[in-house]
Amino acid sequence: MVRVFGEKVKLLIVVAVVLLGVCGSGQAGAAERIGLVPVKNIKVDGLFWGKKLAVYKAGTIPHSWQYMGWDLRALKHANGIKVQGDLNGTWGEANLYKFMETCGHSLGMFADAELEKRMDEIIVLIAGAQRPDGYVHAYITNSGKPAWDRDFLDGSHDGYVLGHMIEAAVEYYANTGKKAFLDIACRAARQAYEEFLGPKGVPGFCGHAELEMALVELYRVVPDKRFLDLAKAFVEWRGQGKVKPAGPTPRAYFQDEAPLRQQKSLDGHAVRAIFFATGVADLAVETGDCDYRLASNRFWDSVTLRRMYITGSIGPRKEHEAFGEDYELPNDGYCESCGACGLADFAQRMFMLEGRAECGDVLERVLYNAILHGISLNGTTSYYQNPLSDKDNPRYNSWVCCPPNLSRTLFQVGRYAYGYSEDDIYVNLYVGGRCVVPLKRGGVELTMKTDYPWDGRVKIGVKDASAGRFSVHLRMPGWCRKAELKLNGKAVEPIPVGEKGYIILDRVWHRDDSIELNMEMPVVRIEAHPNVKSCVGKVALQRGPIVYGFEGLDNDGDVDIELGADPQFGVEHKPDMLGGITIVRGQSATGKGFTAIPFYAFANRAKSRQEVWVVQRGVKPNDRWWLGELYRPVEKVD
């Protein structure tokens, strides 16, 4: 066995030095550009994600159609077609577009002629609702309200809706090759450009960030500089008084309290803030601008070191659905699902920007915990909020912003798993299946066999017909303390972990080379930074990437667990329980047996209390320094 755990402190110093060095010289940002593998190049199978995607394909997508009625009626009405029934409200069409993006991803993985036909029919309606100048938002057209209403930019969601439309169009094009939707999106984006940056343009921005990152995504497919310039302008106009709040809402709510370069932390409405940060990171990736890169890293540190739950949720406050102060993470906090989806995207963009394994750690944390918690195991009900401590919280069918955001995020699991640059392949998530990585020198096929996250063994096949040299980067998870690595059956010692946290295998590859990574996966007690008041004297259980918790149903209604100084844990995989989970068993300080289940599986049965953090007895407060960590194992690492 080889100890592989690297100190994050050292990593942070390296990052700081690199940032100072690169940005101080005024050069472009990240040296090597990291791209994402298209969804259609990826096949997901296996015990965990294969099963989940099958549920979402067979359950979530058919179920979602019933909530599209008022958006589709609104589009028909805007086409001049007579309809009966309610039409959508201010931001309703964003839900339709998030659902269409979900379907676009699904079509990239699962051929479905009927679904594609329905998508094409909606695209015809969107085209019919598009005004001659390119503007398309059926709610505004139908209600007679002004487009890009200058007296209501903070609340009208015009840009939010357009942003989700653009993202749906980009994905539909990527996965089907059909351009009609993409053309609609380009015309709408050019109308927005004229509105804000054209000869008669007036500065401003939509109060709900989203369009920024969507414009950068569109620019990557259709390199019209106007898209990038508009995204930059939306970011630069922050903190300049360009948007007049319609009500008493503070400017921080929509990230307008200070110019970008003076924003030190991520504040305000958590979903808006994390989408904004993602847009800034996208701009940093695309332009190489050091100010954007530095701001992205400030936002990253603000969230991941001081404002993120152990489950990856963000946004503890119900008032304004907002971030709180540093370390303000009450266990019954708000934790909107959309915030978790936003953090997954921000982590992905930060990976593209910096190539650090730590970004994959956060992505994995939020995906396996907060995001999966948001959607029920059968894929048809969801949570708007994902508190870590709760009671009698039943699953419900509130179709607001979160359900289609969860589905569009979950269908991208394959894309979150991989990245590549000119001669490098990155594996960020261990997901069973196949992937063709489009390296410049030609496609390289990776196959992955694993029962992760229940088992830490991963077998990767590298199938390259041309026997070329390139590197395979495997993320060494931050949770992993011990691992073994084999290449074509031979142990590789020590494991070559680079400064950014990846195992780097740089060599000439041959057809059917194989890598085996075996990560030990003990149950570990995790403590939070002592400034997190709600967690003082408490621990949470984690095994691999899965955060565990206690439901009353498994513990005679008692989830006020107290652990002794040296608790022993046992694990058992239960294929028939809650969709197939590994449970953790142990004994409390009083000798009473307990069962813990993954946090994400909470509240899929009858009502009962739920807790993640439990009292730790008989352990002195740890006196190790807290630097560059928000959560860490209780057990001391030599």
Ligand SMILES: [Zn+2]
């Ligand atoms: Zn939401």
